[in-house]
């Protein structure tokens with residue numbers, strides 16, 4: 001499943017469950033993504049099963065894609081992923097981690 005397909009599935013779930021669905025809700029959705037990141041980190045720290053950690057990481061992805069659906073609806077996230085991956089690949093080894101050599 002591609003990111004754009006996932007966005008459509010998430011939108012369907014949001015509508016079905018009556019979750020927040022307005023542009024003004026974007027900050028909430030991004031905050032929820034942070035909360036899910038914390039849950040993923042906590043699960044890892046507590047030695048949870050890989051499936052539990054994976055589920056929390058998927059929760060993060062859900063909220064991020066849901067926020068993207070409202071924040072930048074005309075942007076194709078599959079294309080954006082490909083462009084960003086290419087951009088990052090063109091950067092030097094350990095870019096942005098210059099502190100490692102100090």
Ligand SMILES: [Mg+2]
Pocket residue numbers: 036039055056059
């Ligand atoms: Mg969760």
